[in-house]
Amino acid sequence: MSQTGYIIIAISIVVILVALFTISFVAYVKTPAPAGCEAGKGPNCENCEIASCRFYASAEERAAKKRQEETMAGKE
């Protein structure tokens, strides 16, 4: 096959995969989670510190929260 053919195959593979990913991503996000286990609220989220999670607060926010808790405790 010619060089152009390979380039067309490569581009079409990427386009197909991106379309597949986008469709499944949108389908996943649009589907409501079963009651009681929404992400960010579940019982498992309290102790989890996986920073790559979209629902995980950034380090600055966590530090601010911690400081707030400390000042609250200090007032008491």
Place this chain on the structure above:
Amino acid sequence: MEYVISFILAIISYMVIDNVILARYFGICSFIGVGNKIKSSIGMGLAVFFVTMMAALVCWPLYNFILVPAGMEYMETIVFILVIASLVQMVGFFIKKKSMSLYKTLGIYLPLITTNCAVLGVAESNMAFDFGRSMANALGTSLGFVLVIFIFACIRVKLEGSNLPKAFKGVPIALIVAGLMAIVFMGLGGMINLGTWGLI
């Protein structure tokens, strides 16, 4: 018979000797982040197990039957990450729709697994192997991940009540515990010599 034995030995070797977290450094972010809940560590481990197996099953034929004949090996990274990400989203979609209990145990961890190095790392390292060896790699690696993350959560439960120096609280002591675990697992190093089974 010999093939079966070497398959099982390869699984054990990838699981404990060449452990995914402690010797190959994949998936440390989720390993440290999952914290001290034994239940959530099992959920995370199962989700990684499931996605790793599926990704290995899909990526190996995709690479060997489509990308290699077309001479497009350079596209492996972009193809694999897209395949893994779409697989994760599709499975998450079905679990979300069909089964609430399954979603509770492992569904919430699924979106995190797109960015887990273990899944992509296994898929990438499988490219040098034949199909049987790549399946052994995927199975052993994911079982090793479940094993180590479970042991680690148990240790961290005990660490909660211990009197640590303030500076070591949280991630530093977790890393040091992981280092000690790595020394323990290093001791298993001479158990299986893959060379004698023609696996290297």
Place this chain on the structure above:
Amino acid sequence: MDQKPSKLKVFLDPLCKANPLFVMILGTCPALAVTTSLESAIGMGLLFTFVVFCSNLIISLLRKVIPEEVRTPCYIVVIATFVTVVKLLSSTFLPELYSSLGVFVSLLVVNCIVLGRAEAFASQNTVVDSMLDGLGNGLGYTWAIAAIALVREVLGTGTLTFGKVFTFIPKFTLPILSGYSGSDFSMAIPLFKSSAGGFLVLGIALAIIAAVNNEKERKAKEKARAEKAAAAAAAKGGNN
């Protein structure tokens, strides 16, 4: 609303105050895997800098075009493209570096820092700010993993070797704990070359940083308390 941080702050913050590895504790996988030698750590850091700089640049250019619902897929595609570019470039021009990093060049795709910067910064800020942020994060990560690699290589092998990965500089070895000519003297601890040593070094480094931060906080608190007491005393004196 809160005011925009200055350009200098955007660039300098990730270098020390918000260092991606030492403060945010992100990107630990490559930080442990490639730090057995100083040179490959620096090489990894530079490749990482390139990827995060370019992906930040492209994503901030496209930030008004990308629809909100499908942003994660778009970011992953952009990042994967640049990782492929880096892979091809490094395997052509620096094959020794490429083979010493192995699969971890491809694993830049799933690096938490790259995706995190795209989501948290580049999708909301101007192009120049995003470029500076990418450069700052890349260089901050580079010096962090270079520091870990320095400790691990010196303690693990007793020497510092240059020219093995970057073949364009002449090869030479600095004897530090061992390797002096004509003697078998060596104080190297091979444990630090293995994975366990990596975990221990990173854990102790994070503990030292936490200790310094705790000390700073304590001093700031004491200072505030002393000021408060002085102000109260002055007020009392004024009343009398």
